[in-house]
Each structure stands twice: as structure tokens, then as C-alpha cells.
Amino acid sequence: MFMLHEHNLKIEQMDAYMKSKDFLDALDIGLLIKQSTKNNELAETQFTVNGEAISVVTKRDTRPQHISLIERLATNIDNFLLVSDYITPNAKKELKKRSINYVDSFGNAFLNLKATKVYIEKGDAKPVFNQYSKVFTQAGGQILFQLLQDPEKINETYRRLAEISEVSLGSVSKFINGLQDEGYIVQWNNDKKYQLVKREELLEKWIILVNEKILPAYKIGTFRFGSQRNLVIKENVQGFETRWGGEPGAASITNYLNPTVYSLFTNRSKKDLIKSLRLIPDSNGEITVYNLFWKQGSVNYNYDDVAVHPLLIYAELIYSGNERNVETAQILYNEYIAPKL
Structure with missing residues (x-):
């Protein structure tokens, strides 16, 4: 050996x-x-x-x-x-x-x-990624969010993957075919079950996908806090989900970071954000709010009451390039992400 x-x-x-x-x-x-x-x-x-x-x-x-x-x-x-x-x-x-x-x-x-x-310096050039990839698309990134949390979901039905990822059935079919074509899934036995492989590579590419394709598409707007900076946002209304991502999410899980930039994920309307959460629209505000790109209830939150999944927080922190954020991201990676890869 x-x-x-x-x-x-x-x-x-x-x-x-x-x-x-x-x-x-x-x-x-x-x-x-x-x-x-x-x-x-x-x-x-x-x-x-x-x-x-x-x-x-x-x-x-x-x-x-x-x-x-x-x-x-x-x-x-x-x-x-x-x-x-x-x-x-x-x-x-x-x-x-x-x-x-x-x-x-x-x-x-x-x-x-x-x-x-x-x-x-010869100027800009296009990235080496295959621009016709069926995997690294916005819809593919939303499905990957589910698979990187729990690789066993690769064997869910197409209908279930479409439902929890908020994408169409056709998008799931193209995505699975792309995983096969690009060598990211294999079948180890005769029971026709897939196994997701090269997960570290998928994670690295997903960081780019979520920050450059998914988040811009789901952005609601930028806000600032009202009279009081409230980081303890707990949904008590059935049918709604509101959770911190990025720096505040990491701070809640690790107690290692003092947030200065905030990202919030919710399925509330903009009107609700202003009325119920006391957030004030501001183009220069420190809070960026996004719609959920997953089905409410499809993500396991047994690690924290107010934060989104560590996978999403990790991607935001790494992408920021901030040294303290990267250190915090490593803590999240070691405890919550690496065991699934």
C-alpha cells in the first residue's frame, strides 16, 4: 500500500x-x-x-x-x-x-x-470550465447544495430532488446526466445506486456557482437595521423561514467572528421584512437579503437556531477572501462539511 x-x-x-x-x-x-x-x-x-x-x-x-x-x-x-x-x-x-x-x-x-x-499581462481570458457543462449551472448549483449536505440524496427520485432544490424535473435530468458525463457519479454495485465522487472538487466549484449565479438571482435587496441591531431572528410563524448566512451565521455557530457584513435568507416578502423584522431598505445597507433557493424544511438545522446550513455560510466566507472569514470557514469545514465529503 x-x-x-x-x-x-x-x-x-x-x-x-x-x-x-x-x-x-x-x-x-x-x-x-x-x-x-x-x-x-x-x-x-x-x-x-x-x-x-x-x-x-x-x-x-x-x-x-x-x-x-x-x-x-x-x-x-x-x-x-x-x-x-x-x-x-x-x-x-x-x-x-x-x-x-x-x-x-x-x-x-x-x-x-x-x-x-x-x-x-495579455489581458482577460475565459475560465477553463466547460461553458456547456450540464452540472455547473444555476439549477445544478441548487441541486448540488442538497447533495453536498447529504451525498445520499443522489439516489432520491428526480421529482424529490426537483422539489427540494426548487428546480424543474428537466433540470434534474440534465444535471444527473452531466454528473455521469463529467465523472462525478459512479455505480459501485449492481443495485443501481449511485455514489457521488470528487466531492472536494464539486465543493470548490459550487462556491463559485452559489456566489456568482445563485445569490444574484435570488437577491431581494439591501437593508440596514432599524433602531436596534437584532441578530436573534427566530421565526415563530408557520410557513416562514428566516435565517442568517455569512458572517452573522458563522458568529452564531462558532462564536469566533464579530460580523460587519450581513446576509439573510428568507421566504418572507420585502414588505414583511420591513414590517415584521424592522429592516429599512438602503442601497448602501450592511444587510443583503436573499430568497431561499431550497424548499423550506429540506435542510437539517439541528446545529443552530438562527443560521442557515454551514455549507452556505462556508461558501460566503471563503468567497469574501477576508482572512478572519477564511479562518472561521475552516472551523466550519472541519466540523460540519469535511465529514460529508
Whole structure:
């Protein structure tokens, strides 16, 4: 077993090296790249550029919410290099500002080494995700919210998945077919039951989906507190669900965060929010309110009285890129999310 693990590790190191070399060679600026026999346990591979040792970590997509975690790695690895298929324009600015070396598949690069200085910016490019994916759509993201909470739900009927995810039957059918086509579900036995695989990858992509596609579509508006800042919002009326997400949700679950930005999820109307919850519409308000994108009663809330599911809170905190939020997100991940992956 140990020999197999060691073999797989060497394959991963070689893959990371070849990817890095391909990206750097494509810059066509005469860099001399040689593989190194040295190892750093935090890096995926090591090699030299013009005789200078480099330690590499690879990613598919790099966005602003990833920067704080990347910066932590960079501070613990000498001559760190991020090799990413796609890096958003804002993420590139943040990496350069922090003097973190990077190269992407589109020929953008920043190398600030002792003997080698490179900065190439070719402008924006499209992400490497398959834009025709049947999985990574708004409807797919709503279904994934249910599956990442409880992977066993993959074997629910299409009708049940559609109901709890607030999507159409057709969307569920396309989504399941997409999971099969893209290798995210397998059948281990003959009883025709599916198993969700590559869950960590699904989670990473879902963070982007929920923040960039789902939340904008379900946004009710922005508000501010009235005369009193009330974080203890408990629904006592049957048929309604109102819960804190993001920073206040995390504060309620972990007691580790003092919220300054608020997100609230509800199936109440805007009129109800003003009348019953004493929230005041304000385009510059600190509270962003969203409609529920799940069926009321479909989410297990046995961990907290006023917060949404930790999965959604985690996604909001990670996406914010705020260091304290990311630390809090890690607490939520370790306790509530990782055991399901």
C-alpha cells in the first residue's frame, strides 16, 4: 500500500512539473527549466528556473477568494510559484501586489526571483470550465447544495430532488446526466445506486456557482437595521423561514467572528421584512437579503437556531477572501462539511 501511494505521488509530481514547464515554455522568453530532485512537502513539485529553485502549487481556477490561502502557502515556501489554468484579473492584481509568483495557461506571468524578473499581462481570458457543462449551472448549483449536505440524496427520485432544490424535473435530468458525463457519479454495485465522487472538487466549484449565479438571482435587496441591531431572528410563524448566512451565521455557530457584513435568507416578502423584522431598505445597507433557493424544511438545522446550513455560510466566507472569514470557514469545514465529503 505504501509503495502504491509513493508511486501515485511521483506521478502527481511529474504531472505538476510537466504542466508548469508547458506554461513557462509557452512564454517563449528563453527560460532554462530543469527538474529538481529536492522535495518540499507543501509543494507539488520543484524545479529550477535559470538555476534558481522553484516550488510549485497548481490550481484549476484562481479567484480573489483564494488569495488569502495562497498567501499563507507562499509565506511557508521559498520561491513559491502558483501555476493555474485560469486566474481572474482581480486575482492577478492581488497576487502581484503581494509579490506572489504566478503563471497561467493564457501566457500571463509574474516572476519576481533573484535572477529572473518577468511580468507579462495579455489581458482577460475565459475560465477553463466547460461553458456547456450540464452540472455547473444555476439549477445544478441548487441541486448540488442538497447533495453536498447529504451525498445520499443522489439516489432520491428526480421529482424529490426537483422539489427540494426548487428546480424543474428537466433540470434534474440534465444535471444527473452531466454528473455521469463529467465523472462525478459512479455505480459501485449492481443495485443501481449511485455514489457521488470528487466531492472536494464539486465543493470548490459550487462556491463559485452559489456566489456568482445563485445569490444574484435570488437577491431581494439591501437593508440596514432599524433602531436596534437584532441578530436573534427566530421565526415563530408557520410557513416562514428566516435565517442568517455569512458572517452573522458563522458568529452564531462558532462564536469566533464579530460580523460587519450581513446576509439573510428568507421566504418572507420585502414588505414583511420591513414590517415584521424592522429592516429599512438602503442601497448602501450592511444587510443583503436573499430568497431561499431550497424548499423550506429540506435542510437539517439541528446545529443552530438562527443560521442557515454551514455549507452556505462556508461558501460566503471563503468567497469574501477576508482572512478572519477564511479562518472561521475552516472551523466550519472541519466540523460540519469535511465529514460529508
